Amino acid sequence: MEFLMCIIVGILFASAVYLILSKSLLRIIIGTGLLSHGAHLLLLTMSGLKTGAAPVLSDNVTSYTDPLPQALVLTAIVISFGVTAFFLVLAYRTYQELGTDNMEEMRGTESHD
Amino acid sequence: MSLLHLAIVLPFLAAVFIPFLFKGLRNIHTGWFVLLVPLLLFIYFVQYLPVTRDGETVTKTLEWIPSLGINFIAHVDGLGLLFAMLITGIGALVVLYSIYYLAKEKEALHNFYVYLLMFMGAMLGVVLSDNLIVLYMFWEFTSISSFLLIGYWYDRERSRYGAQKSMLITVFGGLSMLGGIVLLYLMGNTFSIQELIGLSDVLITDPLFIPALILILLGAFTKSAQFPFHIWLPDAMEAPTPVSAYLHSATMVKAGIYLVARMSPVFAESGLWLWLVAGFGIFTLFWGSFNAVKQTDLKAILAYSTISQLGLIMSLLGVGAAALHYDYLDDNIYMVATIAAVFHLINHATFKGSLFMMAGIVDHETGTRDIRKLGGLVNLMPITFTIAIIGSFSMAGLPPFNGFLSKEMFLTGMLSVLELDLFNLNTWGILFPVIAWIASVFTFVYSLKLVFKTFLGKPQFDQLPKKPHEAPIGMLISPLVLISMVVLFGFFPNLLSNSMIKPAVEAILPSLVDAGQEVDVHIYFWHGFQPELFMTLGIILFGIVLYSTLAKWQGVYNRIPERFTLNGLYDRGLARSESGGYRLTSGVMTGFMRTYLVYIFSFFTAILLSTLIIKEGIVYDTSGLAAIQSYEVILALVLVAGAVTILFAKSRLTSIVALGVVGYSVALFFVLFRAPDLALTQLVIETVTVALFLLCFYHLPEISRKEERMRFRFGNAVLSVLVGATMTLIALSAFSQRSDESISQYHIDNVYELAAGGNMVNVILVDFRGFDTLFEICVLGVGALGIYAMVRYRTARSENE
Secondary structure, X not given: OHHHHHHHHHHHHHHHHHXXXXXXXXXXXXXXXXXXXXXXXXXXXXXXXXXXXXXXOOOOXXXXXXXXXXXXXXXXXXXXXXXXXXXXXXXXXXXHHHOOOEHHHHOOOHHHO | OOHHHHHHHHHHHHHHHHHHHHHHOOOOOOHHHHHHHHHHHHHHHHOOHHHHXXXXXXXXXXXEEHHHOEEEEEEEOHHHHHHHHHHHHHHHHHHHHHHHHOOOOOOOHHHHHHHHHHHHHHHHHHHHEOEHHHHHHHHHHHHHHHHHHHOOOOOOHHHHHHHHHHHHHHHHHHHHHHHHHHHHHHHHOOOEHHHHHHOHHHHOOOOOHHXXXXXXXXXXXXXXXXXXXXXXHHHHHHOOHHHHXXXXXXXXXXXXXXXXXXXHHHHOOOHHXXXXXXXXXXXXXXXHHHHHOOOOXXXXXXXXXXXXXXXXXXXHHHHXXXXXXXXXXXXXXXXXXXXXXXXXXXXHHHHHHHHHHHHHHHHHHHOOOEOOOOOOHHHOOHHHHHHHHHHHHHHHOOOOOHHHHHHHHHHHHHHHHHHOOOOOHHXXXXXXXXXXXXXHHHHHHHHHHHHHHHHOOOOOHHHOOOOOOOOOHHHHHHHHHHHHHHHHHHHOOHHHHHHHHHHHHHHHOHHHHHOOOOOOOOOOOOOOOOHHHHHHHHHHHHHHHHHHOHHHHHHHHHHOOXXXXXXXXXXXXXXXXXXHHHHHHHHHOOOOHHHHHHHHHXXXXXXXXXXXXXXXXXXXXXXXXXXXOHHHHHHHHHHHHXXXXXXXXOEHHHHHHHHHHHHHHHHHHHHHOOOHHHHHHHHHHHHHHHHHHHHHHHOOOOOOOEOOOOOOOHHHHHHHHHHHHHHHHHHHHHHHOOOOOOOHHHHHHHHHHHHOOOEHHHHHHHHHOHHHHHHHHHHHHHHHHHHHHHHHOOOHHHHHO
């Protein structure tokens, strides 16, 4: 299972990077979304998978899965949502102001160098 | 914090108040307040004279960064005290002189005196610090204050050029010196000079010894304007004349001399040290005096003369190192070179200081420093003339002034090279007295030129911008004090010998003192009919001949084309490095986000992959893996299919939906991995995210719903696959090797007792790591504010439309 997850993490990262390197703003934002999915799965995989019951205290269970990575990932999910939302509105406003969502056209002008 | 430390930083503390005094009390020249600082310090340092005369030293330690071995150790010995007295004594005279030189109505005095005080404190720090790192810090402070003072009239183009040049060259040297200091630390494991001196026998056998020696010398040579780094000093003459007198002749440029003298006990046993210091010194002596003759600006003559005199002192220090190899002699005659170096250091400060002030007076009262326009000032400015002639004759080495005494000793020192039989000096050593003699002839010529072309000859007052007259008495006090010292030390040199020169020489050659040798300082006029006397007579004779035929042979200077001069080399080097830097930057910084991301990702993969390979981190451990169910494989396939769909999607809607598919699959994986909280959160967040995406991009009619399919880019694909592979490798090696047990057992054990909760993930978030969550909420709040601002406010442009 861990091996499978490692491969998935790699694929997620690879597609995320490919999208981030593209010209379209929307694809870049989708890329960052994929990147965070990859990172979350990576964190969980590192700690070992299915090593016990869900980390909710109950009387007849002795072994739980590691709760710490889960807490980390939970924080990360929320933060990555905040970032995605911010990016989306930024892209939306950029399009409204500049009339394009193509990164190649958004280069600073020569006078800004 | 002892009184000694306080004395060193006093100028810095005083500098804080200068701007307020300048703004608050505009009627009083700010210089009068500043004058108190060097006067107080001078009186304070005089009290140390009896201490060092008895061969004692004073060391006070103030802990700064003890864990790194960096402490502010103030160390007063003969050498440091000599410099401290020069710095404060000449400093007081220069400040007094500047009060009359710089008008309080016109000049930005608060800037000037802040820089000057900063320099004074930095210089005291350099000569009184025992810790090399502290010394280096103060050393760079002197470079910075020198830069600021040269550029004091920053609206002049030449001032800015000179300031930049001096900064580039001296800071280059300073950084080399820092390298040398670090090497010394690696060898001796200490930054303290006194401790390094104790280790000098061990250090000399270390392979790093030679690099350290060369790097330290680079620092000293750039600071003391030794060939070929001397080119900054003439351009530094753009500074106001008090600054030239103080920094660029009497004190700062002698910091390099100080460093060589101070480090002599560490390095001087080495033959390389002797050859480099003496060789560069003697050539600088010649080159400076040779070039001084062709100058027509009073201050330029003095600048080249300073370069040459610094070379003289440097060569004496180099030759003086030979004395270390003769510690068995009863009467070590080679010490005379070091004694002469210290004596000439004092003399040079007196006569050159007064000459610079003289040049300032001439400039101030006539409006020009060009000796082609000057002449015949003797009747109008008799006192200034007296200063000039005594100073010049002392510089030329004529009796009965102090310059004569040290020049004779210099010749003795150079002649002693002939008797040395080490480091090949018996074959090449003959060059030293010969070059010394030639350089002295040129010194004689420019000294005559300096005084005669200015004050004698045909008056041509109509060419002068101002009507010349004698300077006000206040301006004359400082040069008169200095010039009376020239005469006083000329007649009574032994005033200095035991009080100042001997302790300083003992500090430069401590191993000889330890070997039981007596530093015997005897300075006298009449040596009998020795070679030195005939050399001096020859200098005067040839000097007069060359001076009177100056017009005939001056053309020789124009033989060197501008292209090949060091200045030309410097200017072209600077211009090339600027244009090259610009080309490099514009090549790398394309302005495309994509380019920068490529840099970031490539660097990231390179660094991670190489670390994994070098540290042999790629391990795959198959024990204790979780089992795979068939539905898990299907879920994984769905997830991958979603990700790949995005890559090939033609429409925005497809990509957004595919992103949703990936998100929901991840949520399902969370369920499988026994993480119910994550699964719930992920489901909610994914739904909201997809809604947001649709809102922003799908429901905007202006944007076409369809988008061009991404064109395949090979470079991007390779990079992406590399990043992906790196992450897979990291994930594999991360779960395959554990160095420690997970710390979460603490949370599992205490979740109920400490936090009274059953859901561990929730308890960690809101209790154990509550602050993290608080800050996370802050981040989201800031994000929300940003989003609100972007949606709510339009730019001015769109409102106008």
